Amino acid sequence: MTIIDEIRQLKAQHNAVILAHNYVNGEIQDIADFCGDSLELSIKAKDVKAPVIVFCGVRFMAETAKLLSPDSIVLLPNSDAGCPMADMADAGEVAAFRKENPDSLLVAYVNSTAAVKANVDICCTSGNVEKVLNSIPAEKKVMFLPDRNLGGNMVNKLERSMELWRGYCPIHNKVTVETITEARKAHPGAVVLVHPECQVDVIAACDHALSTGGILKYVRESTETEFIIGTECGILHRLRKENPGKKFYSLQPELVCVDMKKITLENVRDCLKNMSEQIELPEDLMKSAVRPIEAMLAL
Numbered sequence: 001m002t003i004i005d006e007i008r009q010l011k012a013q014h015n016a017v018i019l020a021h022n023y024v025n026g027e028i029q030d031i032a033d034f035c036g037d038s039l040e041l042s043i044k045a046k047d048v049k050a051p052v053i054v055f056c057g058v059r060f061m062a063e064t065a066k067l068l069s070p071d072s073i074v075l076l077p078n079s080d081a082g083c084p085m086a087d088m089a090d091a092g093e094v095a096a097f098r099k100e101n102p103d104s105l106l107v108a109y110v111n112s113t114a115a116v117k118a119n120v121d122i123c124c125t126s127g128n129v130e131k132v133l134n135s136i137p138a139e140k141k142v143m144f145l146p147d148r149n150l151g152g153n154m155v156n157k158l159e160r161s162m163e164l165w166r167g168y169c170p171i172h173n174k175v176t177v178e179t180i181t182e183a184r185k186a187h188p189g190a191v192v193l194v195h196p197e198c199q200v201d202v203i204a205a206c207d208h209a210l211s212t213g214g215i216l217k218y219v220r221e222s223t224e225t226e227f228i229i230g231t232e233c234g235i236l237h238r239l240r241k242e243n244p245g246k247k248f249y250s251l252q253p254e255l256v257c258v259d260m261k262k263i264t265l266e267n268v269r270d271c272l273k274n275m276s277e278q279i280e281l282p283e284d285l286m287k288s289a290v291r292p293i294e295a296m297l298a299l
């Protein structure tokens, strides 16, 4: 029996659903019931109503799934799959900021821990950040966390001032304007699509800054045929599979999120065999942390 057969068998036995982020290895995306960006996966986790959800992504995403599906067993196939940006906002520090700044509204990018979410007013993803910020009165003081790049890009785009936390994604922060200039020379006419976690000067130099789901949608609907992709390389799998007639060039081959790549076929099988690691959060934390996610989904 192949490992894929084993996974299928265990999946059927536990009545499990496999959700996968657009950045995980292609072979994991291929066995998933649903692939998506963090917003799409949050919505799916809420709607899927499966007794067991195998979450192929990083810890904060699996935590979000658990918050939205508290009655399901949510499995993270590799306990070490974290997000360095999420870890750049410490819950204690966020709670202290909140206490010292009672007139500030705290907006947390979903790339944050459940403990941080418990201390904020509303969440956003890169797919709905504009909608979330536009729902807040312009005169309201806002602290955006943890991503200074996504926050800074929204300060420019929406022309609203916000205080920014000091976090960033170590992968997207590596994207440079010079590589965009070189890639445009190598592939004249190709559309440059990057993720809004890139730095402000990169956003100014690209054609469109979009969430991973936004990039997939843009390419699907575009009549253009060549694209330079400035985000984590895992997305190329879906882009190529879904658009066989179009060409994709990775902006920088080193755009690899090692945490997303920690999910393997072996640990997907093993987590279903051992029913571990199950995401477990204290009940009071669950109650406080789901509130800003629900506020986001209610918009």
Ligand code: 13P
Pocket (backbone or CB within 6 Å): 022, 036, 037, 038, 039, 111, 125, 126, 127, 169, 195, 197, 210, 211, 212, 213
């Ligand atoms: P998306 O919301 O676009 O899926 O991005 C999540 C992420 O972690 C980007 O680095």
Ligand code: SF4
Pocket (backbone or CB within 6 Å): 058, 082, 083, 084, 085, 086, 111, 169, 170, 171, 172, 197, 232, 257, 259, 260
């Ligand atoms: Fe976190 Fe960046 Fe990896 Fe996304 S790509 S999970 S933000 S480290």
